[in-house]
Amino acid sequence: MRSRGVWFASRRGSVATPRGGQSASMTDTASTDDRRRMWDASRRAHHLLSGERPLTMTEQLERLTAGSADLDRRGDVYGDGVMRELEERIAAMLGMPDALWLPTGTMAQQIALRCWAERAGTTRVVLHPRHHTLLNEEDAVTALAALTPVFATEEPRYATAEETGAAARGAAAVVFEVPFQDLGYELPPWADFRAAVGAARAADAAVHLDGARLWDAAAVWRRDTAEVAALADSVYLSLYKAPGAMSGAALAGDAELIDRARTWRIRYGGQLFSAWPAVVGALRGLDERVSRVPMWTAHAGVIAGALDDVGMRPLPSAPRPREFFVRAEASAADMNRAVLEVTETTGWRFLHGWWAEEGGGALAEMTTADPALDWTADDVRRVGRLVADRAGGTR
Structure with missing residues (x-):
């Protein structure tokens, strides 16, 4: 390991x-x-x-009741109700067709990459060797998701557009983390990021954005989150970082991707009976924090x-x-x-x-x-x- x-x-x-x-x-x-x-x-x-x-x-429960969300109503059961409200809110915010709530970012990103691999007919995905999927998930990306990591660079830096394009050929997806925590919260210049994304697209690979800190990247680049998300085919968001929820993550993308991801959420054990405290906390964060x-x-x-x-x-x-x-x-x-x-x-x-x-x-x-x-x-x-x-x- x-x-x-x-x-x-x-x-x-x-x-x-x-x-x-x-x-x-x-x-x-x-x-x-x-x-x-x-x-x-x-x-x-x-x-x-x-x-x-x-x-x-x-105090955490009191904070929920003091927020802007209406709690005097039915919550969520197996992904409906207030959870679906949050998903639709996130999709609209990012300018993407649909979104899916998941209990963890680990699950969200493995599912996203697995869906792209199924669609492309290959297990190859381009990652950095210091990405969370390879460092902190007990090798689940290979042992559970059955994916084959490919590196555009093994250096402690962002890959160049040329390196990204070369690695992306024949791959299902390329993962971009912004900012990249395990590279010291490094964030490439906007023009360099767009060039690398363009190189991935030119190689016919899907672009997956590890946006655990998407709001942070957008603030540095002075861009709207929807403008950043528009460069990607799928986006993962952490809902307990900038939004300040108790837990939870979201995956956004096209309707086909999210429909398939719903199936994988069940298979991964992420279809919770109810998760309204985390969901309401995320809605509060979208209203009051981001x-x-x-x-x-x-x-x-x-x-x-x-x-x-x-x-x-x-x-x-x-x-x-x-x-x-x-x-x-x-x-x-x-x-x-x-x-x-x-x-x-x-x-x-x-x-x-x-x-x-x-x-x-x-x-x-x-x-x-x-x-x-x-x-x-x-x-x-x-x-x-x-x-x-x-x-x-x-x-």
């Missing part, structure tokens, strides 16, 4: 690091007590730099500049989505300890969830959302220096 990790190109070269720590927790080696302390401290904190305040289950992504993206630049001022290097350098990596010279254990102590003593929760970088130092993921808007550059520098002083190894 392939090693899970974040691998991205930087001025120091390629970096491979374990992803077990991500921002939701502290590190793989953090004690249960430390994780609980961080959860409690995060709930008490009055300023949170990355991500959002953790909620209890009761329009704020451009504002979050703009403020991400302010935060990144201030982090750099205290010796914590943001990656990528530019263009920068609202989510990005940050490198510190101190160890992950020291950074997590320092962040926890500062949060507990001051109520300011700095960038947390650091993990060890191969070769020394630490990495974390910054997620810019509404709580980050309350941080000025001076706030980031001031709290960053407090953390650095406690952790050591970073000026």
Whole structure:
């Protein structure tokens, strides 16, 4: 099985690091007590730099009832009702004929690629070796979906149009992830992206867009989501990222694709009896959150500049989505300890969830959302220096 990790190109070269720590927790080696302390401290904190305040289950349900959705009606049963409403809303938003709700992005993308393979009569699909389907899904793309990955490049970067076209010949589909998380949230220039898509189409391959962070890419490119989606034959959306739902994903495409995907949703065990809490949360997010992504993206630049001022290097350098990596010279254990102590003593929760970088130092993921808007550059520098002083190894 392939090693899970974040691998991205930087001025120091390629970096491979374990992803077990991500921002939701502290590190793989953090004690249960430390994780609980961080959860409690995060709930008490009055300023949170990355991500959002953790909620209890009761609070999550209260948020649903306080939203704009009408809950005094029938929910969904095996994909009808409010779920169908969400699917139609997503299809219209992307300018695509139809859409399908699925419980996970893993299921959504495997089904999409499997459908394209069936239509084309070949198991070959063009992926990057650092794509989620190959890193984080227990080899399901081959063991379960029975697909044959083909690489346009094995380098830690986006494939060029020429490389994409060459790999796409004889393939069912080409997958484009924007921005590409495991390449350090890299995002190609709009013109380069269009050229690569055009090369895939010229080779007669379907274009599948891994749009887990589609709203983030659109904000950087300053394009409408429908304009980005128009370049693709199928689009996957994560509904718990920018929209902030409890869980869930969506797959959009033509009527034939979505009809076939409905069959595969049953086969994959994704035809849930009812999923209205996740569905209503997604509808709420479409109403109240995704329009704020451009504002979050703009403020991400302010935060990144201030982090750099205290010796914590943001990656990528530019263009920068609202989510990005940050490198510190101190160890992950020291950074997590320092962040926890500062949060507990001051109520300011700095960038947390650091993990060890191969070769020394630490990495974390910054997620810019509404709580980050309350941080000025001076706030980031001031709290960053407090953390650095406690952790050591970073000026």
